[in-house]
Amino acid sequence: MKENVYLNKGDLNDFKLKLNEFNDKLAQAGQEYVEIKFKIINGEAEKSEKQHYIDTHKKAQLAYKEIANSPIFKDNFLRAKAQLDKINQKDETFESAKENYIEAKNLYKASKMAIRERGISGELSKQSEIALELKNISFRYANSQPLVVKNVSVKVNHGEYVAIIGHNGSGKSTLSKLIIGVLTPIEGSMHVFGNHVTRNNLNIIRRFLGIVFQNPDNQFIGSTVKDDIAFGLENRRINPKLMQEKIEAAAKKVRMERFLDHEPLMLSGGQKQRVAIASALALSPDIIIFDEATSMLDPKGKREVKEIMVELKNTREKTIFSITHDMDEILNADKVMVMNGGNLVKFGTPKEILKERDFLRSIHLDIPFIAQVEEALNEVGFKINNTENLDELVVKICKK
Numbered sequence: 001m002k003e004n005v006y007l008n009k010g011d012l013n014d015f016k017l018k019l020n021e022f023n024d025k026l027a028q029a030g031q032e033y034v035e036i037k038f039k040i041i042n043g044e045a046e047k048s049e050k051q052h053y054i055d056t057h058k059k060a061q062l063a064y065k066e067i068a069n070s071p072i073f074k075d076n077f078l079r080a081k082a083q084l085d086k087i088n089q090k091d092e093t094f095e096s097a098k099e100n101y102i103e104a105k106n107l108y109k110a111s112k113m114a115i116r117e118r119g120i121s122g123e124l125s126k127q128s129e130i131a132l133e134l135k136n137i138s139f140r141y142a143n144s145q146p147l148v149v150k151n152v153s154v155k156v157n158h159g160e161y162v163a164i165i166g167h168n169g170s171g172k173s174t175l176s177k178l179i180i181g182v183l184t185p186i187e188g189s190m191h192v193f194g195n196h197v198t199r200n201n202l203n204i205i206r207r208f209l210g211i212v213f214q215n216p217d218n219q220f221i222g223s224t225v226k227d228d229i230a231f232g233l234e235n236r237r238i239n240p241k242l243m244q245e246k247i248e249a250a251a252k253k254v255r256m257e258r259f260l261d262h263e264p265l266m267l268s269g270g271q272k273q274r275v276a277i278a279s280a281l282a283l284s285p286d287i288i289i290f291d292e293a294t295s296m297l298d299p300k301g302k303r304e305v306k307e308i309m310v311e312l313k314n315t316r317e318k319t320i321f322s323i324t325h326d327m328d329e330i331l332n333a334d335k336v337m338v339m340n341g342g343n344l345v346k347f348g349t350p351k352e353i354l355k356e357r358d359f360l361r362s363i364h365l366d367i368p369f370i371a372q373v374e375e376a377l378n379e380v381g382f383k384i385n386n387t388e389n390l391d392e393l394v395v396k397i398c399k400k
């Protein structure tokens with residue numbers, strides 16, 4: 001930071017970049033330490049190897065501390081504040097400098113806190129509002145086999161609900177496995193909140209992600225709903241008092257708070273999936289992937305789960321990916337990714353995608369029920385288009 005009165009955006013960005021750079025190094029060192037610990041436990045590495053990772057982690061921690069506790073930073077903050085206080089003429093530049101100053105001060109505070117609270121395994125910060133960016137991702141299951149995901153690039157902003165559609169075998173599930181890091185792309189790169197995903201930081205990146213699978217019965221571990229939601233939290237060694245709060249809050253979000261003592265296997269399909277969503281939500285992921293989460297449910301269960309997904313979308317606190325064969329669901333989404341033969345062939349709003357009815361049919365996709373009704377109405381002379389739900393359709397018909 002320069003020694004001037006006004007803390008400008010450039011200074012602030014320099015500070016952020018520095019903090020992020022050191023934060024990443026610390027997170028990476030923490031992750032490597034955790035990995036070596038597991039390797040030693042599994043007999044895949046010698047105990048003597050551990051010391052190197054402990055030292056690297058300590059060094060990274062010191063480097064980070066040095067930045068966050070640097071007297072130069074501190075002095076500059078104090079001087080900037082004293083000078084801001086002296087200024088009488090409070091114009092636009094002053095206001096923006098003040099905002100920058102406050103943001104820098106908060107960053108400074110947060111970084112000190114991060115050091116205090118950080119355990120041995122690090123955490124990555126959000127460096128971008130783009131929740132997920134895929135850049136030219138390709139994948140094949142074996143060298144002798146063809147590519148099943150081909151050069152896929154996409155950017156999804158935090159808070160968006162993205163439906164991924166495509167005919168059987170088009171690559172949707174493979175793509176979701178690449179996103180959660182179960183599979184590794186053979187080409188291309190992936191960024192989660194601006195963090196480049198690498199082998200070393202994958203486990204930390206996974207903390208941003210939650211997934212709800214297709215079969216509700218395969219997702220249960222606990223003997224009660226509460227135990228089940230607690231499972232992931234226990235793995236993260238959350239303190240028991242906080243755990244209770246988190247379990248209740250997550251159950252409430254899916255309207256299952258009255259079922260905490262129930263046995264999961266006694267619940268309906270829709271309720272089971274809601275518990276699976278609560279288990280994912282309890283870990284506070286920023287991105288949730290629904291992998292055909294409604295496909296095995298009866299109509300009531302489907303409705304219940306879709307309602308929860310829309311409620312989650314409306315909070316704009318989560319980025320949602322939903323792999324689905326249910327073409328009606330795409331109307332709930334902000335964006336739709338259309339996969340065909342491993343390629344991302346369309347990416348746009350539901351309205352933009354649904355304009356291309358002939359194209360959708362050509363790649364063996366149905367169009368949503370409402371769009372089919374519109375088509376039938378158009379054939380008999382009612383000019384109705386781009387309706388988003390049944391209520392809107394009824395209103396439009398009544399106006400004709």
Ligand SMILES: Nc1ncnc2c1ncn2[C@@H]1O[C@H](COP(=O)(O)OP(=O)(O)OP(=O)(O)O)[C@@H](O)[C@H]1O
Nearest residue numbers: 141142148166167168169170171172173174175339
């Ligand atoms: N484990 C695997 N080994 C080899 N090939 C695989 C494997 N899993 C999927 N594939 C192939 O990869 C391609 C993409 O499959 P993927 O399951 O990603 O498609 P999908 O769009 O999710 O299909 P569906 O809607 O039927 O679930 C298909 O050709 C499939 O046969």
